[in-house]
Amino acid sequence: MNIRIEKLKQKNLNLFKIIESKFISNFKVVPKMKDSHLYYDLQRIDQYEKSYSFDFELEKFITMEDRCIYFAFLKKEIVGSITLKKSWNNFVNIMDIRVSSNFRNIGIGNKLIQSSKIWAKMNNCSGLFVETQNTNYQACKFYESLGFKLKGFDELYYIGFENYDEIALFWYLLI
Numbered sequence: 533m534n535i536r537i538e539k540l541k542q543k544n545l546n547l548f549k550i551i552e553s554k555f556i557s558n559f560k561v562v563p564k565m566k567d568s569h570l571y572y573d574l575q576r577i578d579q580y581e582k583s584y585s586f587d588f589e590l591e592k593f594i595t596m597e598d599r600c601i602y603f604a605f606l607k608k609e610i611v612g613s614i615t616l617k618k619s620w621n622n623f624v625n626i627m628d629i630r631v632s633s634n635f636r637n638i639g640i641g642n643k644l645i646q647s648s649k650i651w652a653k654m655n656n657c658s659g660l661f662v663e664t665q666n667t668n669y670q671a672c673k674f675y676e677s678l679g680f681k682l683k684g685f686d687e688l689y690y691i692g693f694e695n696y697d698e699i700a701l702f703w704y705l706l707i
Contacts, residue, residue, distance in 0.1 A: 533606070535640055537647045540601035545590050547603060547610050553630045554583035559669040561701060563685040570682050574669065582667070588615060588627065598655075602647045604631070604640045611635040614644040616651060619661070623704070624652040626662035645678055649707050659706040665690075666699040675703040 538544075558579040561572045593599045593615065604612035612631035619625045626648060631640045648660055662680070664671045676682075680703040689700035 533638060535611075535643050536605040537643055538603050538605060540590070540593050540603065542594055544603065545594075547613075551610060551613055551630050552583065552632050553585075553628075554581055554633065555668060555670055556581055557667045557669070559667075561666040561669055561672050561699075563666065563682065563699060563701065570684070572666075572672075572682060577667070584628075584630075600651050602644055602651075604644055606635060606640070612640045612644055614648055616648055618655055618657060622656075622658050623661045624648060624655070624657050624659070626660055629662070641674055642678065649705075652707055657707070659704060661702060661704045663689075663700050663702050666701055672701065672703075675705075678705065680705045 556579060558577060560575045560577050562575050563570060563572050565571075590601070593601045598618040600616045602614050602616075603610055612635065613629070614626060615628040617625045617627055626645075629641065629644060631644075645660070652658075652660055660680075662675060664675070666672075666685070672682075682701060683704045684702035686700040686702075690696050690698050
């Protein structure tokens with residue numbers, strides 16, 4: 533499989549609209565603490581589809597050195613992206629990662645994370661972190677499979693949104 537990763541350039545700003553961001557939710561991750569260690573249980577929920585919009589100022593990801601976007605291409609088709617920003621804590625925040633549903637589970641997300649690790653090292657960062665919802669079990673499994681550790685959660689993170697009953701989960705990977 534010939535997956536090509538390419539950094540965002542002015543000429544491909546419009547590509548973001550092509551990549552879908554939907555996923556099916558049928559499990560909820562329930563974070564728990566025991567002896568200062570975070571773990572989780574799974575709870576089955578009624579299945580539903582969810583998607584996200586992208587509201588970042590894309591121009592800043594070209595002009596500012598503390599940000600980066602990578603696209604994943606399969607042949608000439610765009611099939612994924614990852615949006616990165618260096619954080620105050622010397623970690624790289626994965627602000628958004630998406631792989632078109634027809635191309636999931638074939639290594640594209642892994643390649644995007646690998647590119648993120650390289651970018652983090654080039655920027656002298658200690659690792660990567662990402663926030664996801666406890667209703668996105670597929671994302672949780674993905675991060676966990678790549679060595680990310682669940683290190684925090686916030687039950688009020690989404691209080692101002694319609695999905696206020698979701699819990700934000702924070703995953704970290706040291707590099």
